[in-house]
Amino acid sequence: MSLSKPIGILGAGRAGTALARAAARGGVEVRIAxxxxxAQMRYHLLQYAPSATAVRAQDVAQGVENVLLAVPQEDLDDVEPEWIGDRILVDATNRWEEEPLPEWFEMGLAEGLSSSEVVARRFPTARVVKALNHISHWGMDAPRSSEPRAAAIASNDAAAAAEVGQLVTALGFEPVIASNLSAGIRTEPGTAYFNVAATPEQMSRHLL
Ligand SMILES: NC(=O)c1ccc[n+]([C@@H]2O[C@H](COP(=O)([O-])OP(=O)(O)OC[C@H]3O[C@@H](n4cnc5c(N)ncnc54)[C@H](OP(=O)(O)O)[C@@H]3O)[C@@H](O)[C@H]2O)c1
Known part of the structure; x- marks a missing residue:
């Protein structure tokens, strides 16, 4: 499927560039930061995401409706919410083992929030959708088998979730939409289908 709308990707490491490659295969234009x-990203992108256009981080949301967040959670203090504004923010981040987190992040988790609910609190004007965090960069690049692989989508904004569903389809996955943002906790590290392929039926049952 081809999605004509361009997307932004914040973070050009393993996850960000794998997302950019999947987007390129799906015919989706990418601005990456x-x-x-x-200029400093030029050679890196030539190797890892040659179709993507490099932009400054503060410009990543210009001209796009969706920005994929692929920055380590420990670095989120340095991501300004104004860069995202009122766009859909697709939170693809995870806490990696004992990764140190900003204080506001630790406090939100201690209150029992899912990590994307904490991200949503940090980006109050954005329409936050948790998606693509449970698929590794290898999984993003893996050839598609005949069995569809599920990608969970969790949001409190149904229209934003549907929009991200179209994007996920373009990236080569089968969207499975959860009832709300908090349900995304079931796709965090340590859960059954984190970095483990699930069929849409398995993921639907898991997200219930
Ligand atoms: N790796 C995976 O398979 C995978 C899969 C799904 C989700 N994730 C999640 O995605 C996130 C990123 O993981 P990763 O493996 O891609 O990490 P990574 O390879 O270390 O890449 C991190 C990227 O974030 C950028 N960055 C850091 N601070 C930034 C800031 N303030 N503004 C803009 N960009 C910033 C870095 O910029 P520079 O390049 O300039 O240093 C780098 O491009 C993590 O939360 C991880 O759990 C990873």
Whole structure:
């Protein structure tokens, strides 16, 4: 499937560039940003995401409706919510083992929030959707088998979830939409289908 709308990707590491490659295969135009300037990213992108256009981090949401967040959670203090504004923010982040987190993140988790609910609190004007966090960069690049692989989508904004469903389809996965953002906790590290392929039926049952 081809999605004509361009997307932004914040983070040009393993996850961000794998998402950019999957988007390119799906015919989706990508603007990608990191801590580096577009000129500094040039050779990196030639190797890892040659179809993507490098932009400055503060410009990542310009001209797009969806921004994929692929920055380590420990670095989120340095991501300004104004960069995202009122766009759909697709939170693809996870806490990696004992990764140190910003204080506001630790406090939100201690209250029992899912990690994307904490992200939503940090980005109050954005329409936050949790998606693609449970698929590794290898899984993103893996050839598609005849069995569809599920990608969970969790949001409190049904229209945003549906929009991200179209994007996920373009990336080569089968969207399974959960009832709300908090349900995304079932796709965090340590859960059954984190980095483990699930069919849409398995994922639907798991997200209930
Ligand atoms: N790796 C995976 O398979 C995978 C899969 C799904 C989800 N995730 C999640 O995605 C997130 C990123 O993981 P990763 O493996 O891609 O990490 P990574 O390879 O270390 O890449 C991190 C990227 O974030 C950029 N970055 C850091 N601070 C930034 C800031 N303030 N503004 C803009 N960009 C910033 C870095 O910029 P520079 O390049 O300039 O240093 C780098 O491009 C993590 O939360 C991880 O759990 C990873």
């Amino acid at each position: 990191s801590t580096r300037t577009p």
